[in-house]
Amino acid sequence: MSKEITSRDKDYSQWYNDLVLKGGLADYSAVRGCMVIKPYGYALWENMRDVLDRMFKDTGHVNAYFPLFVPRTFLEKEEGHAEGFAKECAVVTHYRLKADPNNKGKLMVDPDSKLEEELIVRPTSEAIIWNAYRDWINSYRDLPLLINQWANVVRWEMRTRLFLRTTEFLWQEGHTAHATAEEALEETVKMLGVYADFVENYMAVPVIKGVKTPNERFAGAVDTYCIEALMQDGKALQAGTSHFLGQNFAKAFDVKYLNRDNQQEYVWATSWGMSTRLIGALIMAHGDDQGLIMPPRIAPIQVVIVPIYKGDEQKKLIDTKANELVQQLKAVGIRVKYDDSDNARPGWKFAEYELKGVPVRLALGARDLEKNVVEIARRDTKEKASVSLDGLASHIGALLEDFQKNMFEKARAYRDTHITEVNSWEEFKEVLNGKAGFISAHWDGTGETEEKIKQETKATIRCIPLNGKEETGTCVYSGKPSQQRVLFALSY
RNA sequence: CGGGAUGUAGCGCAGCCCGGUAGCGCGCUUCGUUCGGGACGAAGAGGCCGCAGGUUCGAAUCCUGUCAUCCCGACCA
Numbered sequence: 001m002s003k004e005i006t007s008r009d010k011d012y013s014q015w016y017n018d019l020v021l022k023g024g025l026a027d028y029s030a031v032r033g034c035m036v037i038k039p040y041g042y043a044l045w046e047n048m049r050d051v052l053d054r055m056f057k058d059t060g061h062v063n064a065y066f067p068l069f070v071p072r073t074f075l076e077k078e079e080g081h082a083e084g085f086a087k088e089c090a091v092v093t094h095y096r097l098k099a100d101p102n103n104k105g106k107l108m109v110d111p112d113s114k115l116e117e118e119l120i121v122r123p124t125s126e127a128i129i130w131n132a133y134r135d136w137i138n139s140y141r142d143l144p145l146l147i148n149q150w151a152n153v154v155r156w157e158m159r160t161r162l163f164l165r166t167t168e169f170l171w172q173e174g175h176t177a178h179a180t181a182e183e184a185l186e187e188t189v190k191m192l193g194v195y196a197d198f199v200e201n202y203m204a205v206p207v208i209k210g211v212k213t214p215n216e217r218f219a220g221a222v223d224t225y226c227i228e229a230l231m232q233d234g235k236a237l238q239a240g241t242s243h244f245l246g247q248n249f250a251k252a253f254d255v256k257y258l259n260r261d262n263q264q265e266y267v268w269a270t271s272w273g274m275s276t277r278l279i280g281a282l283i284m285a286h287g288d289d290q291g292l293i294m295p296p297r298i299a300p301i302q303v304v305i306v307p308i309y310k311g312d313e314q315k316k317l318i319d320t321k322a323n324e325l326v327q328q329l330k331a332v333g334i335r336v337k338y339d340d341s342d343n344a345r346p347g348w349k350f351a352e353y354e355l356k357g358v359p360v361r362l363a364l365g366a367r368d369l370e371k372n373v374v375e376i377a378r379r380d381t382k383e384k385a386s387v388s389l390d391g392l393a394s395h396i397g398a399l400l401e402d403f404q405k406n407m408f409e410k411a412r413a414y415r416d417t418h419i420t421e422v423n424s425w426e427e428f429k430e431v432l433n434g435k436a437g438f439i440s441a442h443w444d445g446t447g448e449t450e451e452k453i454k455q456e457t458k459a460t461i462r463c464i465p466l467n468g469k470e471e472t473g474t475c476v477y478s479g480k481p482s483q484q485r486v487l488f489a490l491s492y
Numbered sequence: 493c494g495g496g497a498u499g500u501a502g503c504g505c506a507g508c509c510c511g512g513u514a515g516c517g518c519g520c521u522u523c524g525u526u527c528g529g530g531a532c533g534a535a536g537a538g539g540c541c542g543c544a545g546g547u548u549c550g551a552a553u554c555c556u557g558u559c560a561u562c563c564c565g566a567c568c569a
Contacts, residue, residue: 004530087567153569158493226569346527348531350529351529
């Protein structure tokens with residue numbers, strides 16, 4: 001069968017690609033490193049977006065939109081920022097094409113259309129946004145400024161992977177300005193909390209909140225907070241970041257406000273972002289050898305109904321009942337699809353919706369109609385049961401809740417058993433090459449040690465956990481004193 | 493940008509070593525039988541063999557170049 005997928009244990013990369021491609025989420029595109037997000041994948045993103053957008057609005061944010069193009073001189077203004085992004089920018093240098101006189105039917109860049117100043121396709125929007133904020137902020141009464149943008153960005157990465165790292169990707173980026181450092185820091189941590197809430201409670205992926213080391217910090221930030229998730233191959237994935245930008249961008253773009261004492265002060269900033277990469281996290285955290293598994297709260301299809309019939313007469317009866325069920329389920333807000341297409345038989349449909357990760361499947365046949373029941377199968381445990389059609393909607397509602405909880409608990413159990421405390425360098429390497437996952441170890445706090453560990457093992461410090469307890473110890477690599485354990489892992 | 497591999501029908505592939513005018517499975521179309529875990533039979537449609545040169549009577553096959561994609565690194569969310 002063409003829809004067979006590679007086993008997770010046999011070839012993890014191939015398994016992941018199979019889930020993305022055959023699960024119908026996305027496809028490779030004609031453009032280098034870019035992908036086409038197909039309707040099923042986009043529906044998932046829309047559901048994620050809707051929930052997040054509501055959360056942002058509930059915390060006082062509003063949406064706006066800024067240009068795709070960033071003039072080179074804007075990007076240059078914040079030094080660390082410029083340095084960090086310079087090597088992965090798509091640059092617009094001309095604005096016109098013309099017919100190639102030496103090559104009939106071909107186009108060439110018109111050399112007369114060269115731009116005075118190059119335009120950078122935004123890799124992120126701090127520069128263009130802070131240039132606007134300069135004009136928007138005059139007084140303490142204009143603060144805080146809490147804005148979010150849903151956009152696409154482009155980062156010209158060496159190597160791309162579906163969802164995890166594509167040349168162009170979709171995301172949201174929040175950019176806020178505050179009167180004080182305390183307030184900005186509070187916002188940074190608050191939004192990290194929003195992300196953790198979203199990823200854990202909607203995507204059913206457990207995360208660890210933490211702070212990045214200076215080496216791993218966002219270009220231009222004073223501090224980078226992150227949530228880290230663990231994939232089923234033992235590698236970590238950064239699922240979202242929230243940056244405390246200090247006054248770096250305010251100074252670079254000269255954004256000052258007049259405080260209550262009539263004095264000019266630079267504002268304090270944050271930025272935070274979450275992208276379609278999360279879909280990659282979802283796939284890798286939950287998928288199995290049968291395909292995707294969608295958390296009910298954001299699943300594009302929560303329930304699929306598959307009719308089983310012989311002949312048109314049976315089909316008609318089942319159609320009637322199925323459409324009733326669809327109405328009942330829709331009435332209580334359940335996203336349901338009745339697949340009555342006749343080009344695939346039941347067995348094929350079962351496999352197909354398992355591959356797509358639809359949480360609940362109802363199989364409705366003549367036998368069921370007689371007994372006023374339906375066969376209900378759940379994707380996570382693969383359990384099947386025959387349940388009464390009476391009160392089906394509330395039964396399924398409860399089932400979806402249980403499904404959501406079960407997914408999270410399963411992922412958390414995996415994650416928890418893959419955080420290993422190690423106290424020696426030998427042990428560190430042994431765990432990393434064996435069961436992998438997060439390694440909780442003491443670190444002397446220096447970038448040199450961090451760098452050496454990375455070179456020797458490829459493991460990086462994913463974060464310094466926010467809830468970590470103080471504990472004196474010695475660095476697992478250098479033997480120097482340390483105050484807290486940090487989390488190491490191989491990562492995406 | 494380094495290492496490896498692959499470009500042949502919508503998808504997955506065989507054929508290439510040893511040149512002779514393209515094949516298999518799935519899918520698609522039509523008809524019939526089917527339908528509770530990826531149905532079966534019959535008849536069909538569909539291919540500048542990635543692109544450009546070269547060798548040859550003749551190239552999917554040999555040679556040169558080139559482009560693209562995937563995997564593994566370095567880089568990153």
